[in-house]
Amino acid sequence: MKIVTLESDFLASSFRELGHEVFYIRWDTEFAEKKNFLQVNRPIYYRDLLTIFDKYSFQPDLVLWHDVGNIPRVWGLEALECPTVGFFVDTYCNPWHIPYSYAFDCSLVAQKNAVPLFNEDDYAKVNKWFPLFYNKRRAFNDSVIRDIPVCFVGTVDSKQNELRKKFLDQFAKFCPVLVKKGAYQPLFARSKIVLNQSAACELNYRTFEAAACGAAVLTEDCDNGLLDLFTPGENILPLYERGNARQAADIALEMLNDEKKLTEIAASGEQLVNEKHSSIARAQEILDSIGEFSGKTRRRLASGEFIRAKLMLAAMFICGETKTVLPLNMINHFSEIAKTYQQRWDKVALFR
Template sequence: MVSKVLLLYGYHYGTTGSFIEQSLRRQVQLCAVGAGHEQATEPGWRAGCERAATLQEIYQLLPRDFEPEVILVVESGEKFFPDGLQDAPCPCWYYAIDPHFNGEWQRDYALLFDRLFVSFKQYLPLFENVGHPWVRWLPHAYDPHVYYDHGAPERDIDIAFVGDMDPQTRPQRVMLLQALQAAGLQTCFTKGIWKEEVAKLFSRSKLVFNHNHDGVFNPRNFEGSSCGSVVVTNPAENLTDFFTPGENILIYEDAPSLVKLVQVVLSQPERLAQLAAGAAAVVKQHSWDQRMIDLFTMAQEPAVPIRTHFSQQQQMRANAMVYQSRGLPGKALSYWRSIAWQVERDFEVPVRITAIYAQFGFFPQMLALLVELLEMPNPPVEALMPLRNFMVEICCEQRHTRGAELLLEHFTTIAAEQRQKLQALC
């Protein structure tokens, strides 16, 4: 059994990483490091660092008597991407919690780890298809130390919701919430509150509205149920792995069915109480403590030796791709240039570097590399095609004559208006 864990994640109060941290502290000796940890107020050893701190820098922060047996990296959105994980001296594991949002770069990131845990079962093939030999499902959970019935004097709210209500990004959710408000119910829909505040609100609510975005199962299903409320939710992949619709959770399909379902169940206090009791019972087995036990149990399964299933060049490329997509051009360029030393006449590397220069506004460097590429005997015109319009625009802005000549020579499909602008520079 592992006893010393180094947990790496970008800290924010109330996120999945923070729940996992508190659970692990109850089970193992833990040090938590990552961007934002200097702002944390929870007890336990932790240290803040830069967004792309190296593993060597992270190890220098650790207490002298702490030698990690395992490094667990928990996805934290844009917040933290430690550098050098492929060289870790101990097993390195990754928990991908939002592959429906971040799968595009997580596929690359996965190459740096020995074991992958994925929050949504339907996304396991995303990681298996890149050739990773060890991928397991570890569903979301809830923290019963936070989410429990706080014993409000009465449940004076018919239905509550806490979460994103941006009409630009969640239009269907907003439409459903508006339908509930229009039905004359006692509602409380809010955002920007966390943990205990959410639990206290749910403890005053007969029902908790949920909307599983993109059809993925979110932890609100557990959190509302654990506070003595009945969750009313839309369908989600694998929801029936945890709940039985009609017995401990209610399922709607659209706004009319949602409103009718809510009105009917609110008119049946005995059924409401039965649903709530069933929900509270079923969620007990889905705590973060249990998930961490499951994680360590699964991790004992045989696996290949530490990080031997992908080559060094594949791992370097993975780092480069992740840092480029996450807005860290310096780190990305460093990795692409290191790869360039190892690979002769591989057009992907200079094209990727050109794209980084373009993406982050290094226009003189972009134009210099563009000229170098297009003056080759067999220039990578097709590989550069996605950048064509942008390169035309920058050549015109920078009044770059040689770049204009080469674009006119090699890109025959340039629009007439753009062609005229380039010809004016020649």
């Protein structure tokens, strides 16, 4: 099968490992191209995609757009004649996810509690809970010694998570914790416990990545399917109440004093994510689901007016972003996209 992945390459290597041909396209400020990879330095539209497919002699059987937490740089996917999948991760801070999802035959939703939001209106696309995972090229256990008792790696001062710094500062008053930004694997693989905290009770990548690096995961009771995937006290540490730094620190200190139990939980968590929550497992799940949504493509192509209204709404949502202040040129850009989608389907030259 020929698969195009857009924005993120988290699943590209796994599709290849499963025997499929993959072409990866991402947006960046620079331009770069090599075999089966293209980095473009401007937004991509329908005609651009067709040009790329023709230039590289790559006619996809499946197109996967993978949310990377930024505003979408790809528009016109709703006009593609092959099955399309959108993978939505941070819906809690991106309300445009919902209307944008109508560009796809199937919406994979990382946060279980958000799935019902994608079911609005009587429209036959597939919406599925699709938990996050770890990529074995990025998260792996090469530990020689675990000399870091408790570690947190991530952004501390994000506008999307203003409570994190306060939580980490409070935790540090009761239990020492190494807090860093940047590459997580070298630190997770040296840590006995990886402390996790979310922005909005979402089930995040860190949960899976820390376990894959062989650390015991200490996370909050975040719902969103956490207890469907993990068992506290067995493959992750007991949960702490969201925002309760003292409780989290007490759990960490108690587990550090029980080295045998801590090691058992870490090993059980690593085994679990290796077996069920790797990028390979998720890639295979998508492939196994193709029959479920591939028949929706014709319906999507015949629903231009309905879908165009949804994508116009998505562009308008982005223009009105409040958490992230967009520069004026970007606001104007998405305003033009919204206006374009207002036109008649057969006159949308930009997208079709």
